[in-house]
Amino acid sequence: MKIGKQTYLIDKPVYIVGNFSIVGPKEGEGSFGKYFGLVLNNDLWGEKSFEKCEIKMHRETILRAIYSSGLNENQIDAVMGGDLLNQIIATNFAAKDIDSIYLGIYGACSTFGEALGLASLLIATEQMKTITCSTSSHFSSAERQYRFPLELGNQRTPTAQWTVTGAGCSVLSAEPRAEQPKVKITAVTFGKVTDYGIDDENNMGAAMAPAAASTLIAHFKELDRSPAYYDAIWTGDLGKFGAGLLNYIMSSDNLPLSDTHHDAGAEYYRANQHPVQGGSGAGCSSTVFNSYLIDKLRKREIKRLLLCPTGALLSKYTPLQGATVPAIAHAVAIEAED
Amino acid sequence: MLDPKTYNEFVIQTAPKTKMARTLLAAFIVGGLICCIGQAVSDIAKLIKPSLVKEALAAWTSVTMIFLGSFFTGLGLYDRLGRIAGAGSIIPITGFANSIVSPAMEFNREGIVFGICAKMFTVAGPIIVFGVALSVIAGIIGLFL
Numbered sequence: 001m002k003i004g005k006q007t008y009l010i011d012k013p014v015y016i017v018g019n020f021s022i023v024g025p026k027e028g029e030g031s032f033g034k035y036f037g038l039v040l041n042n043d044l045w046g047e048k049s050f051e052k053c054e055i056k057m058h059r060e061t062i063l064r065a066i067y068s069s070g071l072n073e074n075q076i077d078a079v080m081g082g083d084l085l086n087q088i089i090a091t092n093f094a095a096k097d098i099d100s101i102y103l104g105i106y107g108a109c110s111t112f113g114e115a116l117g118l119a120s121l122l123i124a125t126e127q128m129k130t131i132t133c134s135t136s137s138h139f140s141s142a143e144r145q146y147r148f149p150l151e152l153g154n155q156r157t158p159t160a161q162w163t164v165t166g167a168g169c170s171v172l173s174a175e176p177r178a179e180q181p182k183v184k185i186t187a188v189t190f191g192k193v194t195d196y197g198i199d200d201e202n203n204m205g206a207a208m209a210p211a212a213a214s215t216l217i218a219h220f221k222e223l224d225r226s227p228a229y230y231d232a233i234w235t236g237d238l239g240k241f242g243a244g245l246l247n248y249i250m251s252s253d254n255l256p257l258s259d260t261h262h263d264a265g266a267e268y269y270r271a272n273q274h275p276v277q278g279g280s281g282a283g284c285s286s287t288v289f290n291s292y293l294i295d296k297l298r299k300r301e302i303k304r305l306l307l308c309p310t311g312a313l314l315s316k317y318t319p320l321q322g323a324t325v326p327a328i329a330h331a332v333a334i335e336a337e338d
Numbered sequence: 339m340l341d342p343k344t345y346n347e348f349v350i351q352t353a354p355k356t357k358m359a360r361t362l363l364a365a366f367i368v369g370g371l372i373c374c375i376g377q378a379v380s381d382i383a384k385l386i387k388p389s390l391v392k393e394a395l396a397a398w399t400s401v402t403m404i405f406l407g408s409f410f411t412g413l414g415l416y417d418r419l420g421r422i423a424g425a426g427s428i429i430p431i432t433g434f435a436n437s438i439v440s441p442a443m444e445f446n447r448e449g450i451v452f453g454i455c456a457k458m459f460t461v462a463g464p465i466i467v468f469g470v471a472l473s474v475i476a477g478i479i480g481l482f483l
Contacts, residue, residue, distance in 0.1 A: 048447065049447045144444055148440075148461065149440040149441045149443065149444035149445075149461070150417065150440070150443075150444060151411050151414060151416065151417045151436070151439070151440035151443055151444065152417060152420070152436065152437060152440040152441075152461060153411075153416045153417045153418075153419055153420020153421070153423075153427050153428060153433060153436050153440075154417075154420055154424075154428065155361075155420065155421060155424045156421075157356070158353070158354040158355060158356055159353055159354060196342040196345050196346065197342050197346055198346070198349065203349075203353065206349045206353070210339070210340075210342075210345060213339060213340075214339060217339060241352075241353065241354060244352070245345075245348070245349065245352075248340075248348060249339065249340045249345065252339075252340045253339055253340070277354075
């Protein structure tokens with residue numbers, strides 16, 4: 001049911017019945033290390049290139065998430081997801097080995113929110129029954145695409161972030177799993193592309209904070225809720241500086257986020273891992289959600305969660321051509337059922 | 339929602355800045371050390387072969403430093419040095435070697451022709467272009483002096 005301009009209430013239940021996450025060794029040593037499904041020993045995983053490793057991570061994450069849901073591949077109506085590589089090749093190639101409809105989507109690091117939202121609508125409108133939502137990113141494949149060679153001896157700027165090596169997948173279904181605590185998606189607010197004129201591609205937190213604020217404000221206003229409605233509000237990868245900026249904008253709109261606000265990127269790594277402002281990447285929110293957050297929801301330590309992955313919409317060439325960095329965010333309300 | 343102008347002003351005011359004292363000191367020390375190593379190479383070469391003229395000595399020093407820069411890039415150590423030293427390790431000739439070897443290593447997987455050879459100068463290209471162009475201009479000026 002559409003409410004307002006951007007929000008949909010998911011009135012037929014859509015359950016999260018399976019999940020899995022695979023991360024690289026650095027991520028395994030980070031704050032959420034013990035929650036991940038699989039931590040790799042090295043960032044190639046026996047493959048010949050970082051792109052091939054990302055494809056393998058993505059494929060294995062989808063397959064293991066399906067396995068964890070107790071379903072089999074034939075019961076999956078669609079595989080939906082994306083990543084950061086050109087032509088979203090990690091997801092495209094991962095889906096090659098899965099016998100199902102494939103829907104590739106792109107929203108940079110917000111892709112996971114977009115996938116959860118679209119899949120929920122497809123299931124709630126009874127077009128499909130079971131959909132996998134997955135995203136991935138890989139530090140080394142992202143660096144070569146967006147920045148400089150790995151061995152180049154340059155410095156990161158003080159607002160830079162560290163792309164997460166990881167893949168996460170959730171399996172959404174109209175039917176709950178009998179023996180499992182029920183976690184369902186209850187509302188989705190899709191974002192608008194928001195450009196506040198930030199022209200520094202190394203300051204993506206500042207570029208994405210207005211997009212996150214725009215989506216969150218629309219979510220709260222259209223559903224007539226306050227931030228206090230949720231036990232936890234998790235943004236995707238704003239980083240420490242970006243998370244502060246989000247709160248600054250929200251406060252100026254009289255919707256201050258209290259200490260229930262967390263940012264997956266800002267909390268992803270430990271300080272001694274030198275991530276500068278924190279983690280980023282399409283795998284950032286999906287790995288944290290499919291490990292730590294889903295765990296908290298199933299244990300009912302979080303009953304109402306608002307997940308808001310954020311994405312900066314740029315290529316290597318747009319900043320060189322003098323363009324600013326537009327961004328987008330999608331918010332998904334997820335609740336643990338009594 | 340907050341207007342972009344106020345937001346951008348707030349971002350500029352609050353954005354974390356590079357710690358100048360620490361980074362400048364690190365660049366000065368590491369850059370100076372690399373130059374000291376270069377001087378040592380030159381002095382040792384002079385000791386081994388006293389007949390070397392000044393130009394040949396300078397060429398041997400450059401070649402040795404380029405080798406060292408490439409070698410430590412290959413070992414995966416030069417980028418770590420660069421993270422601490424910044425311009426201190428970029429400006430010397432070892433940094434120039436690093437800027438050519440690092441893309442060559444990075445694009446090794448795309449093959450020799452379209453990977454290594456095509457991408458080798460993606461970082462160093464502008465330096466070579468300016469170097470060649472300026473030397474041509476200097477040569478023409480020199481012709482008339």
